[in-house]
Amino acid sequence: MIEPNSYRTGPDEKGLFGIYGGRFVAETLMPLILDLEKAYEDAKADPSFQAELDGFLEHYVGRPSPLYYAERLTEHLGGAKIYFKREELNHTGAHKINNVMGQILLARRMGKTRIIAETGAGQHGVATATACARFGLKCIVYMGEVDIERQKPNVFRMKLLGAEVVPALSGSRTLKDALNEALRDWVANVEDTFYCIGTVAGPHPYPEMVRDFQCVIGNETKKQMLQREGRLPSSLIAAIGGGSNAMGLFHPFLDDKDVEIIGVEAAGSGLDSGKHAASITGGKPGVLHGNRTYILMDDDGQITEAHSISAGLDYPGIGPEHAWLNDTKRVTYVSATDKEALEAFQLCCQLEGIIPALEPSHALAHAMKVAPKKPKDHLMVICMSGRGDKDIFTVADHLGVKL
C-alpha cells in the first residue's frame, strides 16, 4: 500500500477510508443520513456552533482534562515516562460526553426532540441521558440485557437522569444487539428522532463526526505535552472497542510520523480461546451496522459474539478509520486479555490512587508490557478514558470478593 501524504484527510465523499466505511443502511434511513451529513457540514462551517460547543465543554464537561504525570507507575515500570490523559475526570466520568455534547447540540440545531442511543458499558448511555436532561430532550437508551445486568450502577444513573432504558433481548444481548435495536427504532421514528451513536462506527457521517468531536482529546494532549515537555509524546496508547477515545487521541497526531501509536483491543479469555473482542487481530473485513470494517464472523458471514470483561469493549467490530489505519500500518493494533486488564486495574488503583475503568485498563496492561523496555526519555501517553466506579462489582466478582 502506498503511504498517503496525510492520514488526516479521510473520509472521501462516499464516506470511505480506503475500502472501509460507507453507508450500508436500509433505504428508509438513507434520506436521514444525507440530512445529517448536510446539517453537520453546515454546523462545522458555523463558528457559533463551535463556540457553543466549546462553552459547554469548558463549563459543563470540565475541559480541558489534565495531562497527568503518573510518577509512581513510571517508577514502578522503570522505563518510559508515563502520562495519563485524564478523560475520566470529565462530567459523567468518561470521554463519551465530548461526542454527546456535539451531537446533542447538532440535534437541537436540526429541530429533533427525541434522542436514541445504544450503550455497552453504559458510559455513552449516561452521557446521552445527561445531555438530554440538560436540554429537556426525550431520551431512549438501548442496552443489551447482559450489559444491563453487569452495569447496574449506570442503568440506575440513566433512569435518575430521566432516560428510558430499553433492554435489547435479541442475539448476544450485548452492545451489537443494542445497536441493532437503536437502528430499528430509528427506522420507525424518522420524523423527530436523532440517533446519537457513541463510537466512531456506523454509516457515514458518524465515524467522521464522532471522531471530530473526540479530537479534543488529542488536540489538548498535544498542547499540554508541548507545554510540559517542550516536545511531542513518543507514543500514544488507547483501548479500543469501537474506538472513539482512541481515535480522538490518535487523529491529531497521525501526521506526526515520529509518534508511535498503539490501539489495544480486548483479547477476552485469550485470542486462541475464541472468546475475545479483537476485531482487527481476530476478524476480517465485512459489513455490519452501516459500515465496512473488520468484524468477528464465522465462515458463513454470520456475526459472532464478542467476549470481554469490559462491557465497553464487547463489540464484534471496530470503527472503519481504525481498519484503514491498520491496513496502512500507521497505527499498530495489539490486544490485552481480561486477566492482564484486571492486573493493570489493581496496579493503577494502588500506585496512582486512580480507579480506572476496565476499558482503559486494557491500555494500561499494554503499557505495563512495553514501558519497561523504553528509555527514560520516552514520553508515553495513555488515554484514561473512563473511571472505574461502574466496574467495581465486576472486578470484585472476578477477584472472588463478595460485596
Add this chain to the structure above:
Amino acid sequence: MTTRIDKRFADLKKEGRAALVTFVTAGDPDYATSLEIIKGLPKAGADIIEFGMPFTDPMADGPAIQEAGLRALKAGQTLVKTLAMVKSFRESDQATPVVLMGYYNPIYLYGVERFLADAKAAGVDGLIIVDLPPEEDEELCLPTIKAGLNFIRLATPTTDDKRAPTVLRNTSGFVYYVSVLGITGTKTPDLKSVEQNVIRLKGHTKLPIAVGFGVKTAEQARIIAKSADGVVVGTALVNAVKNNLTPAGKPTPETVKAVHALVSEIAQGVRS
C-alpha cells in the same frame, strides 16, 4: 433481457390481477421442512417466492423474522445451503421466480462474483439486499444486473419525489414498496396512504410495484392488490411456521400445511 420475474408480472397483467409474493426464511425450522414449504408454495397460490437468507443481525426485521433467521442458523443453514435449496426447487419448477432477500455481509464474504455465478446457476432470479442503498450500487447492484439477474430495491415512505429517481435508477424486476415506517411485521399499514404512495411511485417508474411489511390478512391483501402490482406477505407466514413447532422448535405434521393454508387464504384475497 426478460427474466422470470418480468414474464410473471407480464402474464399476471394479462390475467388482470396482482402477484402474491411470499417470504419465508430459508432453513426455517430446518432444511428439509423449509424445502417442502417452498416446493408447495406455487400450488398454494404464490406467484413469486422470496427466500430469506438468514443473518445474525437483521437490522430491518422485526422479532418474528429475526427469530426465524436464528432458528434456521441454529439448524445449520448457510448461504451454500440456501443456494442448494433453490437448485432443488428449480428441478420441479421452472416458472416461479425466486428472489433471495437478506443482508450483504454473507454475500460479501462469499465473494460477489462467485455468489452471482452460483446463484444464477441455482436458478435465482433476483436479489433484495436490505443494507445496500443506491449509494452503494457498485458493491453488488451493478454486478448483479451485469450477471443478468434482477436487483430489486426497497422504496419507503421516506423515498420522496426528489429521492425516487435515485432509488429507481438501477432497480429492475419490480419495486418493493415498504408500506410502513419501521421494521418487518410490527406495524399495520395505513392502506389509504399506501395507495397514494403506490400511485406516486408509478409516476416515476414503469416497473411493477409490490407492497409489503405488515400485510397479514387476505382482506389487507385484497385492498392493496387493487392499486399495487403485487402484495408481499412475510411475517404472517414465518409466524405460521413458529406457531406449528414443538416446544423444542422441531417441525410437526402441521408446520408445512399451516404455511400453505395461509398462503391459499391470502391468495384468495389477492385474486378476488
